[in-house]
Amino acid sequence: MKTLLFLSALAAVSLAALAENQTQTPKTTKKKEKIKEEKGVLELKKSNFEQALRQHKHLLVNFHAPLSGESQSLSLEFASAAAQLRNESSKIRLGTIDVSKEKELTKELGVTDFPALRFFISGDRENPVTCPALRSASAIVTWLKRRTGPSAVLIKDVDHAKAFVEEAEVVIVGFFKDLEKGEAQVFYEAAQDIPDLPFGVTKNKNVFSKYDITKNAVVLFKKGNPSPALLQSEEKPVAYEMSGEVSRDSLVRFIRTFEMDLVTEYNRETSGKIFTALVTSHILLFTNKTADDFRELHGEFQSAAVEFRGKVLFVFVDTDETRNGRIFEVFHVREVDTPAVRIINLTDNVQYQMQADEVTAHNLRTFCWTYLDGKAKPKLDSEPIPENWDKGPVKELVGMNFERVVFNEDRNVFIMFYAPWSAACKELLSVWEQLGKVFEDHASVVIGKIDSTANDVHTVLLERHPAFTFFPATSFQRIVTYTGERTLEAFVQFVENQVELAKEEKAKEDEEKRKQAIEESEGKEKEEL
Secondary structure: OHHHHHHHHHHHHHHHHHHHHHHOOOOOOOOOOOOOEEOOEEEEOOOOHHHHHHHOOEEEEEEEOOOOHHHHHHHHHHHHHHHHHHHOOOOOEEEEEEOOOOHHHHHHOOOOOOOEEEEEEOOOOOOOEEOOOOOOHHHHHHHHHHHHOOOOEEOOOHHHHHHHHHOOOEEEEEEOOOOOOOHHHHHHHHHHOOOOOOEEEEOOHHHHHHOOOOOOEEEEEEOOOOOHHHOOOOOOOEEEEOOOOOOHHHHHHHHHHHOOOOEEEOOOOOHHHHHOOOOOEEEEEEEOOOOOOHHHHHHHHHHHHHHHOOOOEEEEEEOOOHHHHHHHHHHOOOHHHOOEEEEEEOOOOEEEEOOOOOOOHHHHHHHHHHHHOOOOOEEOOOOOOOOOOOOOOOEEEOOOOHHHHHOOOOOEEEEEEEOOOOHHHHHHHHHHHHHHHHOOOOOOEEEEEEEOOOOOOOOOOOOOOOEEEEEOOOOOOOOEEOOOOOOHHHHHHHHHHHHHHHHHHHHHHHHHHHHHHHHHHHHHHHHHO
16 A cells, blocks of 8 residues: 555656646757858868768868969869869869968868868768869869769770770770779779879770770870971871889879870970979970971980980970070070070979080980989089189189189189080180180289089170180179180280270279268368368
8 A cells, every 4th residue: 555655656746747847948959050161162160170071971172271372273173163063963072271270170180281182081080082283173073073983984885985085185095804803993093093184994895906905905095296396287196005014103104104295395284294294304405496497406306205205204495485484594594595405303403404515316315314324414503612723724613602703803804604515615625724824923814714504603694605704803893705716815815905904994993982082081071170
């Protein structure tokens, strides 16, 4: 009976509590704020990044540096890519992080170079896919589609193959008897990171036969003539078949090498591919496209290029194109220097100058092999100062001591600018030594020489080698260019005449200084009175 009474009481209490709860205002669950968007691109920050990862299985993030011109250009293409994906009802989302505001988040995600693209899959914050340098909306969209779906078009028959090969300037086709594993899988992986080129794959026997393929192979088809700079008529696609073992790295290198022309003309459209090429050793020919000997020079350059494909990238720069001014500055090339040939290694930006006067296939091959063998002499701002540079009758100058020696109020300095390989320079060096001996004991005359191919002297505008310049012993940095006969007698007469002129100028300068000093002194005396 007591148990029954206890249960009844407990039930009454429970009912009362339930009734009380029902009279109270129900609690509301706070919803997460929707992530703001700008032109279809999610605006990500530390407070909403995890939410974005949870909500979107595929999320490509642009780490944007607002003050960077490159970053601004990418952001425009990024927004265009977002619009294209939205129009296609894609579930892939694009987001951006302003690194100037979200420094902590950027540091947490381990991103240090900007702009940068990272692809987050299935909410995995720790292991995003690093996206290659993509410069266009179409490349961004293609890369994403290949990462989330098939990376190559399945070519079903011969007609399909012919149409595919003709659809773009460069296409890559994988011929595999098994499309699911082995070399085919390597092919798909390479295709994922080369979104700017079409990839196709086939196992159709008739397609194999059409292109004379008998075993697994990767073939790059390239339209047009091998030398667009020569304005030849367009030809049918040329097929380049990869040889050797197929690995992802070797396949990417093969494609990036053979997609380029044998000789690539530098311009606004090609500069991106040139500077991002996997071949980091570049040889550049600077010449005028309208010059009478252009076709001959270009032919020699192209002939040499065949031997070094995949080792050295051959680039032609038109000196008549005003928009190429920046690259002339980088290489210190002027029109008077052309035709000129330089090699640059993009990994360390060290430059090398061809040790020959004529641009021939033989000289170009010699230059390339000397460079590849590590024997080429770098073109520096200055060579080291020689230990006994001032002990002989001819002083050996370099970039580091040039101005200190030539701009001297007490010395008249006559300099020969030479190139070690030049036949004309070699002939004159002995005459120059004789000239040095003539003035060896002269108190106010210095005879010197400098290898202008290994030392950049920015204060003097040189003509072709050899060049001769006289620096008078005056307080003004005056320069006199010698254009007379290249004989010992003519050089001696020129120096003696210039020394006398310098004396007269110096006397006038001293007189002007004396008068100025007197005037200043008299002015002070008047002030004191």
